[in-house]
Amino acid sequence: MKIKQMIDLINGKLVNDLTKEKMEKRYQKAFxxxxxxxxLAFVNxxxxxxITGLMNKQALRTxxxxxxxxxxxxxxxKINDEMLEIAVHNNMTLITTHYTLFEVSGILYQAGxxxxxx
Amino acid sequence: MNIDxxxxxxxxxxxxxxxxxxxxxxxxxxxGLNPKFIRKIVISSYEAEMxxxxxxxxxxxxxxxxxxxxxxxxxxxxxxxxDIKMALTEGFSTASKKVREMGxxxxxxxxxxxxxxxxxxxxxxxxGTIVRLSWVIE
Ligand SMILES: Nc1ncnc2c1ncn2[C@@H]1O[C@H](COP(=O)(O)OP(=O)(O)O)[C@@H](O)[C@H]1O
Ligand SMILES: [Mg+2]
Numbered sequence: 001m002k003i004k005q006m007i008d009l010i011n012g013k014l015v016n017d018l019t020k021e022k023m024e025k026r027y028q029k030a031f032x033x034x035x036x037x038x039x040l041a042f043v044n045x046x047x048x049x050x051i052t053g054l055m056n057k058q059a060l061r062t063x064x065x066x067x068x069x070x071x072x073x074x075x076x077x078k079i080n081d082e083m084l085e086i087a088v089h090n091n092m093t094l095i096t097t098h099y100t101l102f103e104v105s106g107i108l109y110q111a112g113x114x115x116x117x118x
Numbered sequence: 119m120n121i122d123x124x125x126x127x128x129x130x131x132x133x134x135x136x137x138x139x140x141x142x143x144x145x146x147x148x149x150g151l152n153p154k155f156i157r158k159i160v161i162s163s164y165e166a167e168m169x170x171x172x173x174x175x176x177x178x179x180x181x182x183x184x185x186x187x188x189x190x191x192x193x194x195x196x197x198x199x200x201d202i203k204m205a206l207t208e209g210f211s212t213a214s215k216k217v218r219e220m221g222x223x224x225x226x227x228x229x230x231x232x233x234x235x236x237x238x239x240x241x242x243x244x245x246g247t248i249v250r251l252s253w254v255i256e
Contacts, residue, residue, distance in 0.1 A: 037226035040161045041233070046153070054221045058168075061136030062221070065143065065160045067153060086140075 001027055001113060003070065003093055006049075009111055010104050012072065015079050015087070015094035022093055027070060029114050032105045036062040042118045043068065049113070053101050055079070060086040069093060074101040122182040127170040127194075132220065135171045138179050139164040142190075145181070155256045158234040159188060162251050165227035166192035172217050174247065183255075190235075192249040199242040206232065206240075 003022060007014060032051040033039050039050065039062050046067035052059050055077040063071055069092050073079070076098040087094050097104060109115075123145070125138040143160045147153075163179060170177045170192060177194025199205045206228050213223025228249075232238040235251040242248070 034221060035224045035226075036221035037165065037224040037230060040165060041226050041230050046157075052221075056220060057132075058136065058221050061140065061164065064136075064140060065157065065164045067157060 001108075001111065003027075003095070005111075006072075006108065007095060009107050010072065010095075010097045010099055012095040012097040013076075015096060016084065016092075018093060019091070022069075022091070027113065029116050030105070030108055031116050032101055034101070039066065043116065044118070045116060048116055049108075051101060051104050051108075055083075057083055057086060059083075060090075060092070063092060064090050071095070072097060072104055074099060074104050122180065124178050124180045126178050127167055127176065129171065129174060129176045131171055135168060136164060138167050142179070142181055146188075149183075152256055155253070159190065159251075159253060162231040162234045163190055165230050166190065166249055166251075168222050169227055169249075170194050172213060172222060177246070186255045188253045188255060190251045192247070194246050194248075196244055196246045198244045198247055199240075202240060202242055 027049050029045060030049040030051055031043050034052055034054045036058055043066045048068060049070045050063055050068050051072045053074045055073055060083055072095045074097060076096045079094060125141060127138055139160050142163050146156045167179055174194035175196050180191040182189040204210050208229045209225040211223045211225035217223040231251055236254055237252045239250040
């Protein structure tokens with residue numbers, strides 16, 4: 001699934017600009033979690049989207065270590081400049097949405113995004 | 119090849135937490151190592167860095183490359199781990215509620231480091247904890 005389609009489905013807001021390459025990139029899997037150690041333990045695929053309610057720098061650092069380049073922040077809070085800086089540095093796409101973690105996961109799952117095999 | 123560098127890490131410095139591991143990742147990427155291999159190292163490094171920030175009085179991360187070995191050492195100034203066996207159990211954590219709200223404190227850090235390294239050694243006393251992780255370059 002392309003990012004544009006994802007954003008339409010979850011009524012999301014794109015935080016930073018997309019490169020052409022990112023616009024065309026297709027994602028097939030997602031991992032939803034607020035515990036960063038669990039992400040670090042279980043995410044074994046860099047083409048995986050991270051869905052989280054954790055709105056802080058640690059979520060971005062975790063994604064950075066895992067080579068994850070797309071994060072959806074559930075329950076729409078604000079992303080600060082420091083978070084944005086880490087995202088830009090690592091060519092990450094950040095999306096916010098008002099939907100909860102459960103809703104985002106359900107919508108994307110129904111649309112064909114798969115769970116990570118862990 | 120014989121390189122090494124050290125990065126200081128401070129107690130409760132949540133502002134910079136993760137930046138040491140970010141530096142390490144940048145460095146390993148420049149060396150042209152396999153991304154999957156780098157991931158194992160930086161996952162461990164990030165968990166070690168967070169442990170220094172959260173649980174210790176401060177310390178440092180040290181990266182050495184000696185021959186075909188990468189060695190990551192986390193050294194801190196205490197207060198040490200009272201029961202290492204317990205600390206290595208998945209899910210065991212003494213982290214505060216505040217730390218858990220930040221996404222850490224699931225008690226998976228040390229087990230993650232052990233799982234992701236080729237060799238894992240830990241020593242601890244009230245004077246400090248040393249975790250030494252090593253990998254054979256793939
Ligand atoms: N550097 C350290 N200094 C003191 N205690 C530590 C250190 N690292 C780990 N610990 C202790 O070991 C426990 C388990 O660590 P870890 O597996 O990383 O889980 P977590 O950090 O999520 O609590 C910690 O809760 C803490 O009590
Ligand atoms: Mg830890």
